[in-house]
Amino acid sequence: MKSFRYTITDKTGIHARPAGLLVKEARKYKSRIRIKSGEKSVEATGLMAVMSLGIACGQTIEILVEGEDEQMAVAGMEQFFKRNL
Amino acid sequence: MKDKMFGVLQRVGRSFMLPIAILPVAGLLLGIGSSFTNEATLEMYGLTGILGEGTFLRALLLIMNAVGSVIFDNLPILFAVGVAIGMAKKEKEVAALSAVIAYFVMNIAINAMLKLNGEILDTGEIAGHVLEGTIASSCGILTLQMGVFGGVIVGLGVAALHNRFYKIQLPNALSFFGGTRFVPIISTIVYMFVGILMYFVWPQVQNGISALGGLVTGSGYVGTLIFGLIKRALIPFGLHHVFYMPFWHTAVGGTMEVAGQMVQGGQNIFFAQLADAANVAHFSSDATRFFSGEFIFMIFGLPGAALAMYHCAKPEKKKAAGGLLLSAALACMATGITEPIEFSFLFVAPILFVVQVILAGSAYMVAHMLDIAVGLTFSGGFIDLLLFGILQGNEKTSWMLIVPVGIIYFFLYYFIFRYLILKLDLKTPGREDEDVELKLYTKADVQARKDANGNEGRKKDVVSAAIVQGLGGKENISDVDCCATRLRCTVKDKSLVDDKVLRGTGASGVLHKGNGVQIIYGPNVTVIKSDLEEYMEQGESAPRSEEKNMATQGTVISSPITGIAQKLSGVPDEAFAEGMMGDGVFVLPQKETVYAPEDGMVEFVFDTKHAIGFVTDSGVSLLIHVGIDTVKLQGKGFEVFVKTGERVKKGTPLMRINLEYLEKHAPSVATPIVCTQLEEKQQVILRKEGLIEAGQPLFEIAEKERKI
Numbered sequence: 001m002k003s004f005r006y007t008i009t010d011k012t013g014i015h016a017r018p019a020g021l022l023v024k025e026a027r028k029y030k031s032r033i034r035i036k037s038g039e040k041s042v043e044a045t046g047l048m049a050v051m052s053l054g055i056a057c058g059q060t061i062e063i064l065v066e067g068e069d070e071q072m073a074v075a076g077m078e079q080f081f082k083r084n085l
Numbered sequence: 086m087k088d089k090m091f092g093v094l095q096r097v098g099r100s101f102m103l104p105i106a107i108l109p110v111a112g113l114l115l116g117i118g119s120s121f122t123n124e125a126t127l128e129m130y131g132l133t134g135i136l137g138e139g140t141f142l143r144a145l146l147l148i149m150n151a152v153g154s155v156i157f158d159n160l161p162i163l164f165a166v167g168v169a170i171g172m173a174k175k176e177k178e179v180a181a182l183s184a185v186i187a188y189f190v191m192n193i194a195i196n197a198m199l200k201l202n203g204e205i206l207d208t209g210e211i212a213g214h215v216l217e218g219t220i221a222s223s224c225g226i227l228t229l230q231m232g233v234f235g236g237v238i239v240g241l242g243v244a245a246l247h248n249r250f251y252k253i254q255l256p257n258a259l260s261f262f263g264g265t266r267f268v269p270i271i272s273t274i275v276y277m278f279v280g281i282l283m284y285f286v287w288p289q290v291q292n293g294i295s296a297l298g299g300l301v302t303g304s305g306y307v308g309t310l311i312f313g314l315i316k317r318a319l320i321p322f323g324l325h326h327v328f329y330m331p332f333w334h335t336a337v338g339g340t341m342e343v344a345g346q347m348v349q350g351g352q353n354i355f356f357a358q359l360a361d362a363a364n365v366a367h368f369s370s371d372a373t374r375f376f377s378g379e380f381i382f383m384i385f386g387l388p389g390a391a392l393a394m395y396h397c398a399k400p401e402k403k404k405a406a407g408g409l410l411l412s413a414a415l416a417c418m419a420t421g422i423t424e425p426i427e428f429s430f431l432f433v434a435p436i437l438f439v440v441q442v443i444l445a446g447s448a449y450m451v452a453h454m455l456d457i458a459v460g461l462t463f464s465g466g467f468i469d470l471l472l473f474g475i476l477q478g479n480e481k482t483s484w485m486l487i488v489p490v491g492i493i494y495f496f497l498y499y500f501i502f503r504y505l506i507l508k509l510d511l512k513t514p515g516r517e518d519e520d521v522e523l524k525l526y527t528k529a530d531v532q533a534r535k536d537a538n539g540n541e542g543r544k545k546d547v548v549s550a551a552i553v554q555g556l557g558g559k560e561n562i563s564d565v566d567c568c569a570t571r572l573r574c575t576v577k578d579k580s581l582v583d584d585k586v587l588r589g590t591g592a593s594g595v596l597h598k599g600n601g602v603q604i605i606y607g608p609n610v611t612v613i614k615s616d617l618e619e620y621m622e623q624g625e626s627a628p629r630s631e632e633k634n635m636a637t638q639g640t641v642i643s644s645p646i647t648g649i650a651q652k653l654s655g656v657p658d659e660a661f662a663e664g665m666m667g668d669g670v671f672v673l674p675q676k677e678t679v680y681a682p683e684d685g686m687v688e689f690v691f692d693t694k695h696a697i698g699f700v701t702d703s704g705v706s707l708l709i710h711v712g713i714d715t716v717k718l719q720g721k722g723f724e725v726f727v728k729t730g731e732r733v734k735k736g737t738p739l740m741r742i743n744l745e746y747l748e749k750h751a752p753s754v755a756t757p758i759v760c761t762q763l764e765e766k767q768q769v770i771l772r773k774e775g776l777i778e779a780g781q782p783l784f785e786i787a788e789k790e791r792k793i
């Protein structure tokens with residue numbers, strides 16, 4: 001299991017479009033990827049789940065990755081967040 | 086504390102189910118075996134030719150008889166193992182092995198103590214001064230007669246040791262003996278001392294038990310009535326097994342000498358007499374009073390109640406209610422499983438349950454008074470009546486009296502139920518107010534069958550998924566088990582349990598006690614349980630349950646808003662148009678209210694109010710995204726009426742939008758409605774391009790190959 005934290009810098013937070021991109025990215029990997037925000041954690045591969053977190057700008061979330069390709073998945077997800085959010 | 090007690094008792098009760106489940110089969114073998122080797126029966130039916138002395142069939146029947154007997158003779162060790170398995174949390178097979186060891190160890194320790202103190206002579210015989218029946222042979226060991234209690238003491242104790250030690254880590258040099266291997270070892274040591282202790286304690290307990298047994302036996306018919314009332318009243322709590330077991334299988338239910346052996350417990354006495362039927366003039370109704378009355382209300386009484394409920398159902402619901410009640414009545418009459426009928430009125434009309442307890446309790450007493458002595462293995466259905474009553478002959482059992490008494494009970498149940506239902510307007514099946522589903526299971530069932538693939542797996546998935554959801558998700562479930570008719574679960578947080586969802590899975594009732602949840606299904610619960618376990622195991626690696634797409638081909642989604650419907654590819658937003666958020670359509674709104682497209686649940690309302698996640702009861706996850714780039718409006722122009730997690734009916738207003746404001750401040754008011762969780766092979770097909778009213782069919786989910 002690997003994890004990293006990220007603070008959202010995008011002004012509009014994770015709304016529909018970024019959530020769609022995020023899900024698409026997360027589905028590339030075999031690992032189980034979860035997003036933790038406060039008390040709640042959801043699968044990053046579910047659009048509705050990700051959107052239901054209602055993550056806003058300035059909020060810090062934790063991304064948890066577990067599985068055979070976790071090394072790659074963590075790197076990929078980290079890059080994705082930096083580039084898009 | 087009280088809740089914890091209940092949880093433990095509940096576990097004990099259900100752990101009895103495994104050994105109890107073997108009794109019907111053992112009883113069947115014993116019943117058939119002894120019926121057709123009984124000289125009197127053979128002569129009466131003229132069967133001496135084919136079943137008489139020296140025939141092949143007679144040999145087979147005698148073997149069946151012996152096989153059935155051996156199970157009743159060895160119930161203590163069966164309970165020891167069964168209870169240990171039931172109570173162990175994990176690695177149950179180790180607990181089972183340990184229970185067998187502990188059972189031998191305890192009994193041989195008692196045997197050694199008896200020898201040391203001269204109660205068993207060096208010749209292996211029991212000393213003359215020992216009270217008759219207090220020492221008996223169990224699995225070839227002469228030991229104190231502890232009956233099924235002995236087995237339960239072993240089962241509970243070993244399970245406790247097991248749960249405490251099965252993960253123990255020992256120092257390196259001893260590590261081979263760590264973990265589960267430690268359980269048989271510690272069980273051996275502990276039960277050696279338990280055996281020694283029992284040598285001193287058990288004679289006192291024996292005195293207590295025989296006093297209690299004497300009290301029940303001595304109080305005669307009143308004692309029988311009290312037994313009956315308590316047993317029936319315990320059914321809703323699922324604790325009746327704990328209650329009646331001592332009466333059936335230990336000295337609490339009386340002791341009697343049969344064929345030279347001291348036999349303890351009502352059911353044990355009956356079966357001992359059955360095995361020795363040739364020498365018994367009439368079976369003892371003092372022994373069978375703990376169950377003979379069940380035939381009266383199970384075959385006759387409760388079906389009368391079912392008929393009353395059917396006649397009281399609303400005309401338009403008679404058919405549905407009739408199906409439900411008929412199947413419940415048949416199960417009750419044939420096998421004596423009463424929960425389906427009892428739970429059909431227990432929750433909606435507790436007063437009827439009070440009636441049931443009183444009538445049924447009195448039936449035990451009436452049977453006792455009339456000297457009816459029909460045995461049973463598990464419950465009082467027709468199968469048992471046939472084997473242990475009719476086939477044994479009226480001279481030995483007085484079974485014929487059950488019929489007239491039963492008919493009286495049928496009318497008693499029928500008229501009392503009918504009167505109370507109509508007088509108090511009780512909401513028994515078929516009398517519910519309009520919006521209550523009669524039996525939601527059929528709904529889920531039909532949907533599952535609609536599935537074009539028609540595979541069994543999907544259907545199970547739907548039920549199991551709904552159960553998991555109703556119990557607050559997989560993480561919230563700490564334990565799942567079942568008894569004859571109910572799924573018994575322990576949850577971590579009881580506030581997450583949703584009774585409505587659980588009822589929708591076909592349950593006839595849901596009970597709570599502390600963190601224990603009992604969901605009553607009926608005899609098919611074992612299947613539901615194993616499906617659920619399988620489902621939960623699979624879920625380990627698969628994505629979370631609620632993320633699973635449950636939408637089926639042909640599911641139609643209606644429009645949440647009035648406007649112009651178009652294909653998604655035309656929406657003025659690249660991400661949506663490419664289908665990145667999922668396949669769907671979009672509507673250019675012309676009116677300002679967004680309604681729930683179908684019955685379902687609001688999965689989330691986005692902070693800025695412009696998007697709503699919605700999951701329909703048919704399992705489709707929908708994202709309703711009002712306008713393009715409307716996230717930037719920070720909630721202005723939207724007024725939302727619902728909250729996250731709220732269940733709504735089709736047509737419930739979800740939000741109002743200010744069209745004028747949106748048209749001015751957003752790039753477009755186009756409102757994509759997309760399915761976020763479709764499978765690879767599924768796609769969305771727009772039903773009607775152009776003007777559409779809210780509530781009209783908007784699109785349908787279809788297979789990709791099927792081009793329209």
